[in-house]
Amino acid sequence: MGEIAIGAEEDLLARFGRYMNPGLARSFSFMGLARPEVRAEGAWVWDGEGERYLDFGAGYGVQVVGYRHPRLVAAAVRQLETGMALGSRVLLSQPAVDLAQRLAECTPGELERSFFVNSGAEAVEAAVKFARLSTGRAGIVATLGAYHGKTMGALSVSGRRVYREPFEPLLPGVRHVPFGDAAALEAAVDEGTAAVIVEPVQGEGGVIVPPDGYLARVRAACDRVGARMIVDEVQTGMGRTGPLWAVEHEPGVVPDYLCAAKGLGGGLVPIGAVVGTPAATAFLDRMPLIHTSTFGGGPLACTVASATLDLLRELDLGERVAAVGARARSRLEALAARHPSLVREVRGRGLMLAVEVTAPGVAGMVMAQLFARRVLVAHTLNNERVLRLLPPLTVTDEEMEIALAAFDAAFAATADEAADLLVGEGEAADA
Ligand SMILES: Cc1ncc(COP(=O)(O)O)c(C=O)c1O
Structure with missing residues (x-):
């Protein structure tokens, strides 16, 4: 060579x-x-x-x-020197459980069960699969201009034609409605809808803030037919818009799944998570291996993510x-x-x-x-x-x-x- x-x-x-x-x-x-x-x-x-x-x-x-950030670098170095970077995947991982518990404590309402991945797109893939599994339905309502990642499932729910068209056919059953238009969304949601997926503020779509009350109406539209609500906080989460999660701008709105990534890794490690309610993740009881990831939830990544959440809480x-x-x-x-x-x-x-x-x-x-x-x-x-x-x-x-x-x-x-x-x-x- x-x-x-x-x-x-x-x-x-x-x-x-x-x-x-x-x-x-x-x-x-x-x-x-x-x-x-x-x-x-x-x-x-x-x-x-x-x-x-x-x-x-x-x-x-x-x-x-x-x-x-020195606190995060120190946490990573400590974990590398005295613990492990990646786990055996056979024994239990304390850093993963610690992070899952922290996420349960800092996310809204009943959100409490985490599945760990390595990127935003993977978090969306998992949420879409979980929604289909937990409802037995296939329909997804997404928004025009949305960006959820470029793997096939995440791309299917993303809303920009130039990235989608070369790969069609994508996931069937996905409908796109204008972002921020609650009436259009309500009209698109029906008994075949497994989930609605939205960003609390569209990021890649051009930083579009929806009207006040939009997320509450998305929640209500989902509840009307028993569909899941997926909130993609990959870009808006970890304090980017002020509160730790942007969904908190509408107090009382609790999604069934919250996707996080980007800042969760504190700028040191790639990590993503989908945090779901017990009801929306109940299938894991019967099917614990239905969705898996070799690297997802590794000890180094989880240690840094926990340190990042602790730091953000302290910095307030x-x-x-x-x-x-x-x-x-x-x-x-x-x-x-x-x-x-x-x-x-x-x-x-x-x-x-x-x-x-x-x-x-x-x-x-x-x-x-x-x-x-x-x-x-x-x-x-x-x-x-x-x-x-x-x-x-x-x-x-x-x-x-x-x-x-x-x-x-x-x-x-x-x-x-x-x-x-x-x-x-x-x-x-x-x-
Ligand atoms: C809202 C949102 N979801 C998902 C993604 C995809 O994340 P990743 O690039 O880590 O796969 C992005 C990336 O910009 C994003 O902004």
């Missing part, structure tokens, strides 16, 4: 294109992002040349307490997340008001914020301008016009100021460039 040359960043980009993904290599290049990341701390990521970047994408929202960030998020939102709105040709809307809840620009091309240009100022953001997978801010929940006021100043400068720098693009698009639309 030949030597692998670790050298100039061009080499890395070329090798990324050759050995991993040529299309993505082109967009890294276009965005001016052909830099290797080498380390990270808190809200900051460093490249190989010692340049640092303020990360407001936080690994697609994973870094809820910032990169490499809910009110700060709401306040910092609201302040950032109004500051962004003020910046946006100066650039109506660029920005259509600023929205969000807590530290899940979105800037919707007027065209996908504008999003790329603003992002490139932000990267040039060493601020990292991502656009949403189901809506390329939306730039998403998911900073660590521990973001400081000073870091927020740096990001807002970068947005100010990025909007200004994009304005001239975008003028040409928008004229071009307007002409194309008229043609």
